[in-house]
Amino acid sequence: MARTPLIDPVLADLDAAIRAALTAAGLPETDPDLEKPKQADHGDWATTVALRLAKPARRNPRELAQLVVDHLEVPEVVEEVSIAGPGFVNLRLAHRYHEDLVRRVLTEGGRYGHSQVPEAERRHVNVEFVSANPTGPLHVGAGRWAATGDALAALLEATGHAVTREYYVNDAGEQIRLFGESLVLVATGGELTEAHYRGQAIVEVAEQLRATHGAALFTSVPAGEEAELGGGTIAHGNADTGGGHGGLHGGLHGGLTEDVAAGDRAEVTVVDPRIAAAVGVRGVEAMRQRIEDGLHAMGVDFDVWFSERARLHETGAIAATLDELTARGVAYEAEGALFLRTTDHGDDKDRVLRRSDGRPTYFAADCAYLRDKWSRADELYYLLGADHHGYVDRLTAAAACLGVPPDRVEIRIGQLVNLLRDGQPVRMSKRAGETIDLDEVVEEVGSDVVRYHFLRQGLDSTIDFDLAVVAAQSMENPVYYVQYAHARIASVIRNADERGFEAGEVADADLSLLTHPAELALLTAMAGLPLVVAEAADLRATQRLARYAEELAGTFHRFYTECRILAPASGDADAPGAEVAADPALGRARYHLAVAAKQVLANALALLRVSAPERM
RNA sequence: GCCCCCGUAGCUCAGCUGGAUAGAGCACCGGACUUCUAAUCCGACGGUCACAGGUUCGAGUCCUGUCGGGGGCGCCA
Numbered sequence: 134m135a136r137t138p139l140i141d142p143v144l145a146d147l148d149a150a151i152r153a154a155l156t157a158a159g160l161p162e163t164d165p166d167l168e169k170p171k172q173a174d175h176g177d178w179a180t181t182v183a184l185r186l187a188k189p190a191r192r193n194p195r196e197l198a199q200l201v202v203d204h205l206e207v208p209e210v211v212e213e214v215s216i217a218g219p220g221f222v223n224l225r226l227a228h229r230y231h232e233d234l235v236r237r238v239l240t241e242g243g244r245y246g247h248s249q250v251p252e253a254e255r256r257h258v259n260v261e262f263v264s265a266n267p268t269g270p271l272h273v274g275a276g277r278w279a280a281t282g283d284a285l286a287a288l289l290e291a292t293g294h295a296v297t298r299e300y301y302v303n304d305a306g307e308q309i310r311l312f313g314e315s316l317v318l319v320a321t322g323g324e325l326t327e328a329h330y331r332g333q334a335i336v337e338v339a340e341q342l343r344a345t346h347g348a349a350l351f352t353s354v355p356a357g358e359e360a361e362l363g364g365g366t367i368a369h370g371n372a373d374t375g376g377g378h379g380g381l382h383g384g385l386h387g388g389l390t391e392d393v394a395a396g397d398r399a400e401v402t403v404v405d406p407r408i409a410a411a412v413g414v415r416g417v418e419a420m421r422q423r424i425e426d427g428l429h430a431m432g433v434d435f436d437v438w439f440s441e442r443a444r445l446h447e448t449g450a451i452a453a454t455l456d457e458l459t460a461r462g463v464a465y466e467a468e469g470a471l472f473l474r475t476t477d478h479g480d481d482k483d484r485v486l487r488r489s490d491g492r493p494t495y496f497a498a499d500c501a502y503l504r505d506k507w508s509r510a511d512e513l514y515y516l517l518g519a520d521h522h523g524y525v526d527r528l529t530a531a532a533a534c535l536g537v538p539p540d541r542v543e544i545r546i547g548q549l550v551n552l553l554r555d556g557q558p559v560r561m562s563k564r565a566g567e568t569i570d571l572d573e574v575v576e577e578v579g580s581d582v583v584r585y586h587f588l589r590q591g592l593d594s595t596i597d598f599d600l601a602v603v604a605a606q607s608m609e610n611p612v613y614y615v616q617y618a619h620a621r622i623a624s625v626i627r628n629a630d631e632r633g634f635e636a637g638e639v640a641d642a643d644l645s646l647l648t649h650p651a652e653l654a655l656l657t658a659m660a661g662l663p664l665v666v667a668e669a670a671d672l673r674a675t676q677r678l679a680r681y682a683e684e685l686a687g688t689f690h691r692f693y694t695e696c697r698i699l700a701p702a703s704g705d706a707d708a709p710g711a712e713v714a715a716d717p718a719l720g721r722a723r724y725h726l727a728v729a730a731k732q733v734l735a736n737a738l739a740l741l742r743v744s745a746p747e748r749m
Numbered sequence: 750g751c752c753c754c755c756g757u758a759g760c761u762c763a764g765c766u767g768g769a770u771a772g773a774g775c776a777c778c779g780g781a782c783u784u785c786u787a788a789u790c791c792g793a794c795g796g797u798c799a800c801a802g803g804u805u806c807g808a809g810u811c812c813u814g815u816c817g818g819g820g821g822c823g824c825c826a
Contacts (some may be wrong), residue, residue: 526752698785699784
């Protein structure tokens with residue numbers, strides 16, 4: 134993809150004009166690579182072609198810049214071309230461009246800022262995120278993946294891709310039996326060991342199951358049910374040892390640093406495994422529903438809740454996948470087990486698909502899942518926490534073994550979330566039920582604050598989530614700065630309506646009157662959204678959009694301070710806004726500018742899934 | 750031991766894939782509301798971009814190494 138996507142029609146013109154100038158000047162063709170100068174007074178766009186051509190041509194870059202400018206057929210929208218510094222070619226757009234922009238924003242409405250990637254790059258992207266185990270409620274750290282995955286999905290949609298938001302429900306295997314056992318013990322007053330799941334949510338789910346299925350569920354095997362939980366029949370319950378993080382989807386996946394590894398849940402079999410399994414399956418579904426509700430409260434809605442048990446184990450998809458891998462010649466038997474030749478694709482050792490006792494590994498389920506997704510999408514995006522970093526190589530290799538082109542699988546690792554309270558780390562233990570739940574925090578501080586807090590920072594940096602800070606300083610949270618700008622505009626519009634202000638149609642407004650520095654800054658900022666959206670989507674970087682929203686809000690606040698829209702009530706010639714009283718056409722132009730700015734703010738916030746309030 | 754991420758203002762972080770004078774919020778100091786929302790604006794203060802080399806017209810950005818912080822590495826759920 135070109136470094137600067139030619140989103141704006143003007144950009145395409147400039148790009149073509151510079152290319153033509155290069156040819157006309159007898160210079161080698163190269164990407165004009167238009168960029169926005171950091172300093173506003175350098176112009177609206179700049180190209181560094183002269184700097185980059187200087188070395189191969191062995192010529193002075195300023196000289197080359199002059200050559201380019203001499204041969205440049207200046208497009209109509211460009212008002213001024215200048216050479217600056219070591220050889221930058223700066224372009225300043227004519228005011229008419231900004232006038233057109235206001236009309237364009239108002240015409241496009243909610244679509245302004247959206248764009249279409251070239252046909253060849255258009256994809257159906259399966260975005261898998263969160264996918265935390267349904268053996269407990271989501272903790273705060275999961276909010277990072279929920280917010281980020283959802284916003285990335287929105288960004289991909291806004292750039293012309295089709296998206297499936299997907300949550301993998303790890304509802305098979307030993308941990309489900311243990312989860313069921315925990316529920317049984319809670320329901321029957323049995324004694325929980327250290328290995329069992331506990332906590333308020335477990336108690337509530339146990340009560341819920343009793344209410345819907347009756348107490349007998351906890352004491353007898355439902356008729357006609359076997360203890361098939363996937364991962365092979367749990368024949369003795371203690372065939373597996375330990376917890377830990379052997380597979381991608383078996384781990385916590387919630388993305389929060391945690392002091393207790395899931396480990397050593399082993400050897401606990403105090404309940405009939407068939408009962409534990411039956412209860413576990415139902416309990417997991419109840420817990421999953423709680424998770425779904427909690428995410429919905431945060432504005433995150435998944436298209437697909439993919440049940441490992443129902444769609445991989447019960448359908449035989451895992452077995453089919455192992456067959457396919459064997460048929461492809463990428464799997465082999467050794468020591469009674471089936472291995473996948475992941476070392477052919479960069480992994481440091483081959484991985485076991487089927488243990489020597491015949492049971493498939495979690496990795497086998499992950500392969501089957503990948504295969505299933507690939508049949509439904511043409512690009513697979515995994516958003517994982519840093520605790521799964523060690524899994525990337527084998528997952529990439531698995532994709533290659535299944536014939537998925539490497540450029541269609543993107544595994545993104547995000548750093549974890551540190552939960553703090555007044556600067557002190559909060560130690561959490563999932564099995565002891567000592568967690569801080571996402572839905573509680575969302576309820577307390579609001580979805581907007583939680584989402585924005587996570588979206589504002591890049592995936593590569595560890596985020597501190599200090600409950601005290603987020604709650605107490607909420608009035609200083611940058612999200613309010615952005616939302617306030619939107620609410621302020623809404624307020625002006627309300628006032629205008631009340632006063633019977635006649636704004637007229639944009640088409641009739643004289644937007645050429647918008648020449649105040651604060652007006653020009655706002656117009657320039659508004660023009661930036663499409664490019665920011667395209668880049669944020671391309672780089673999978675939500676913070677780009679968040680920072681842009683803050684910048685745009687800032688330019689509006691300055692405009693608001695310096696440029697009145699409504700004439701002052703008094704006739705005082707020195708009062709702020711007297712210029713509007715003297716020239717009503719200016720007030721009308723500013724009104725349309727503000728309405729357009731409101732739209733741009735709303736569009737940016739919409740992509741972050743943060744609300745744009747009408748009043749605050 | 751090996752792999753990944755981070756180190757930028759007192760604090761929390763951006764920095765547009767190598768460009769012009771490194772930015773914002775918070776904190777601190779000083780200003781601005783009888784007139785569209787002060788959850789705002791204006792100004793001041795604040796930097797050896799962890800450190801050392803290298804690549805080139807140009808490095809916070811790319812490469813190598815060192816130091817410091819975080820995370821990950823199993824026929825294992």
